Amino acid sequence: MRESIDHLVMLKRNLASIAGGKLLSGDHRIATGHAALDEVLGGGFGRGRLHELFAETGDDAGSVTGFATMLALRAVGRRSPIFWLRTDESERLGGRLHGPGLIELGGDPDSLVVGVAPDTKALLKAAADAARCPGLSALIVECHGQCPALDLTASRRLALAAEQSGVTLFLLRLEAQPVPSAADTRWMVAAAPSQPLEAGAPGRPMFEIELLRRRAGPAGMRWRLEWNRDRLIFCDPALSGAVVPLSPSRSAPSPAGLRLSA
């Protein structure tokens, strides 16, 4: 019995070493600028990894795409090419990508390439090709709906391609429930009330993000992030002066509530 447990531990360790790939050092991570978040992630989002971003509700689509754009800008800077793949359905439901709006987030529309696939199958094929292209730095793939085609195998393929080429891939899942996937991290993103400006005007983009799953560490934490367009950085709204009330249902999780990645 004892022996078999030892075997099990060894097997698990072997599996982890195969599945986990290379460990990432600090310069292979995209620091968000939010100190608490970067500390938990060990320096930031992994470069050359697949990150899945879910929208909490259908109306949070704008927040998820905005958050992904900001992460891509953190990853590559203002001028490097960003490749954005979506489907006809996302164009219809989510509206077209608007160049002036990208400028307002700190990006450069001239460095954006938008690909619109007719369906999810073509989208995934194009995404696999783009993920294999080492010339790209950031790739955003926008999926609408549950997408049965995007199963564990498909996400594994994307993750491997991203790992080999060094492309950081953000997979946006709108109107979808999390299913097992090969993503490095998985997030639930929702809009959060912004800090009002004078006369009660809406302020800078604010998000509430929850780390649903992570390959190498605990998950289940929540953060509030504010995007500073001028410095191209995320910051902690609590540090910038305002008090953010946390509702009881959204309190920070206790250690017992932490989920270990499966």
Added chain:
Amino acid sequence: MALADARARLPQLIAEDLDEAADRHWLEQLAKGSIRYTPLVALDAADGLILDITGCTHLFGGEQGLAADIEARMARLRMTVRTAFASTAGAARALARYQALPAKDEASAIRRLPVVALELDPEATQGLIRAGLKTVGDLAKLPMSTIAARFGGEAATALRHLLGEAQRPIRPLIPIAPVVAERRFAEPVARTEYALEVLGELTAEVARQMEERGEGGRRFEASFFRSDGLIRPLAVETGQPTRDCAMVIRLMNERIEGLSDPIDPGFGFDLIRLSVPVVETLAVTQLRLEGGAVKEAEVAALIDRLSTRLGRNRIRRLAAQDTHIPEQMQLELPAVETSRPVADWPEAVPGEPPLRPLHLFDPPQPIEVMAGVPDGPPHRFRWRRKLHDIKRFEGPERIASEWWKRRDGAIDKPGLTRDYYRVEDVRGRRFWVFRHGLFGEKPKPQWYLHGLFA
């Protein structure tokens, strides 16, 4: 003869309505098929083709051999053809259409043609016949000045065209590509794999030609000529000029994979041609050590591949437009086209939150809005059957219509003005909504949701 007369003589006559579009389409098909004889093929009116066969006849054993080949192929398609050869396109055309009896040489054949062959308007032709001039030869005996004075300048010009004294250029259906390579087969090739292998060799050949000229291709067109006259075209485009064989082949394979019906050799291909209609200067480059150029080339190659597979309009870049109407501020252009409009993007104001949304709906989506005062900001709105209570707002930002661009526009009757509001609901989602029309302009203005902020 009227249809009734014809029916009286032949009761089992089948009458079909004239379908000009179908006839034209068929003629174009025949013209494309005739490219096997010469690259210069022009359409002529409703039912003719003009082929410039200068220097092409020896491939078919002279003019007679070429005519026999055309007649045999057309007979297989159940087409009746009349062929004629002449030193000018105009003369050949007239001989094919109006020649009644064979003549010993071209000059005498033209002189024997009736004056109808000049294709003047009916009154002018009638005038020539009344003057006793029955054939082109009769007319040619008169001095040109007399013809011009009596029957008009057009008659003189038409005669000069027929006699070969003046040239009228033909307009080829397919402009000649600057770089072409082709392979003819003694026996038709029925295997697609072999045909594609030959295409690979042709690619290497055009790449060599382009290297000598210091150019690279932007568009590559392969044509597979089937022995039954059909042509299967296959074209790929690249964003940057290239002469990289492997890349062109990869794009071709991509295009073949994406075809809804695979390439069908039928009874076999007897000619495969690869032409490069669009070339641009491409100097020999040295790889940069730091790899910047390599990265750009990789992205360009990716754009080419995806444009080939999904269609050139599906991979896009954004280009700025000089206007303040939000949905017209950007153009989405195919990323394989490198030319861009010159307008600059607007700059963001430092310190301000985003004033324009990342997603824009075009057309804007109608919403139901409750506002405190008729001309005031919205309190709550319903979009896609969900109610949003507005907590914060900023506005209005007033955007007037561009009355100077409207056809019936005038400064005293401009179009509807839009009042834009940046709003945030209780959960923190930020929207861009507008009221279409001021209350003075319209009794009950409609509200729209135009964009989503991050």
